[in-house]
Amino acid sequence: MENSPEVRAGLLTPDDFGQPDASYKMAAWLGQWELRGTGHWAVEEKETGQFVGSVGLNQSEVTPLDWPGVEVGWTLHPNHWGCGYATEAGAAAVKYGFDKLGESRLFSCIVADNSRSQAVAQRLGFELITEKTMSLLPAQPAQTHQIWALDAN
Numbered sequence: 107m108e109n110s111p112e113v114r115a116g117l118l119t120p121d122d123f124g125q126p127d128a129s130y131k132m133a134a135w136l137g138q139w140e141l142r143g144t145g146h147w148a149v150e151e152k153e154t155g156q157f158v159g160s161v162g163l164n165q166s167e168v169t170p171l172d173w174p175g176v177e178v179g180w181t182l183h184p185n186h187w188g189c190g191y192a193t194e195a196g197a198a199a200v201k202y203g204f205d206k207l208g209e210s211r212l213f214s215c216i217v218a219d220n221s222r223s224q225a226v227a228q229r230l231g232f233e234l235i236t237e238k239t240m241s242l243l244p245a246q247p248a249q250t251h252q253i254w255a256l257d258a259n
């Protein structure tokens with residue numbers, strides 16, 4: 107998934123990010139589940155069982171002063187864009203964040219020109235609250251990120 111140009115553009119993936127890094131990233135998600143009770147799930151198409159993406163909840167260690175809180179995030183293989191899967195899985199992640207984790211406010215951090223991701227946030231009811239210049243990965247240059255928020259009812 108992360109080898110596609112579209113996903114690399116959306117995630118600001120460094121040019122030298124390869125398969126070993128993808129393995130570490132998957133291990134890091136599993137570790138975050140163990141250590142913090144948050145992480146991403148693999149998303150599968152119900153009819154076929156095919157892997158289509160990664161959606162879930164993230165508590166970043168990278169920029170703790172800038173990071174607003176528990177973040178809902180979504181990435182799909184481009185072959186599966188346009189089907190509503192990110193919105194469906196994002197809604198499940200939001201429910202988990204409020205009901206299981208007891209969070210009162212969830213966030214989504216989205217680079218300013220990522221309109222597809224902003225549309226997912228809007229469909230889920232998130233509102234744009236501010237913009238911050240920050241990097242989400244150590245190798246990334248700082249970028250302007252929109253901070254979207256959704257409050258529990």
Ligand SMILES: CC(C)(COP(=O)(O)OP(=O)(O)OC[C@H]1O[C@@H](n2cnc3c(N)ncnc32)[C@H](O)[C@@H]1OP(=O)(O)O)[C@@H](O)C(=O)NCCC(=O)NCCS
Pocket residue numbers: 112113114115116117180181182183186187188189190191192193194215216217220222223226229
């Ligand atoms: C961000 C990303 C996950 C959005 O994917 P997406 O397919 O546009 O989002 P959804 O799965 O919610 O699908 C929405 C589309 O499906 C359509 N759709 C069909 N059935 C739908 C349903 N039941 N519910 C919602 N949308 C539906 C919508 O109309 C919309 O269509 P459009 O593409 O013509 O606007 C994808 O672009 C991606 O992986 N980008 C790269 C990684 C990335 O940037 N991640 C976010 C970092 S902040």
